[in-house]
């Protein structure tokens with residue numbers, strides 16, 4: 407049996423301020439750091455060991471992973487960071503207040519932008535400072551085909567090569583894996599992993615900082631899937647994410 411654990415970063419500053427974040431590199435709040443600490447404690451308590459960890463290039467995920475590993479006394483763990491695990495790019499919505507956008511464009515439109523599989527938020531211009539092509543990490547790493555906006559489908563497309571080339575071979579080798587990423591990059595992963603339909607994925611909301619454990623057999627079929635948290639806490643946290651634009 408192989409274990410893959412997914413964790414969305416702890417609460418970020420823009421989660422707290424209720425702003426569309428995407429690739430904006432905002433820090434964790436104190437609450438977010440505490441959530442990461444608690445995630446590390448519960449993984450340690452359940453004696454969940456890992457062989458490798460993956461995260462994005464964004465500090466809210468990187469810091470969450472560091473706090474978790476520190477808590478587990480596993481700072482030695484090999485870690486690979488990739489832009490392919492970054493949050494979905496939210497285009498021109500990045501930096502805007504979710505409730506204000508809902509007032510201007512209506513709840514239904516915001517829901518399509520936030521949760522549909524195919525709809526892209528309005529795209530940035532290449533001259534915009536929010537375009538990753540104008541930002542240091544992506545210029546330095548020479549990342550090709552940087553997004554001006556992304557639907558969840560676009561996020562799946564850029565995440566899949568990483569998952570197939572890096573993560574799946576390690577699962578086949580029997581390695582236990584920890585992935586700390588973002589609400590929508592994890593939705594992309596779960597859609598692929600669980601072969602969810604385009605409609606099913608619209609209903610999925612991922613809470614911050616609560617480990618989601620998959621137990622898999624050798625051919626990657628899911629034997630068991632559970633959150634390390636009681637059902638009521640998980641449901642409450644999922645509803646809070648769902649209702650951010652209301």
Ligand SMILES: O=C(O)[C@@H](CO)OP(=O)(O)O
Pocket residue numbers: 421425426427428429493494496520589590647650
């Ligand atoms: O703003 C974002 O980048 C994401 C995650 O915080 O928000 P949403 O839940 O609206 O997709």
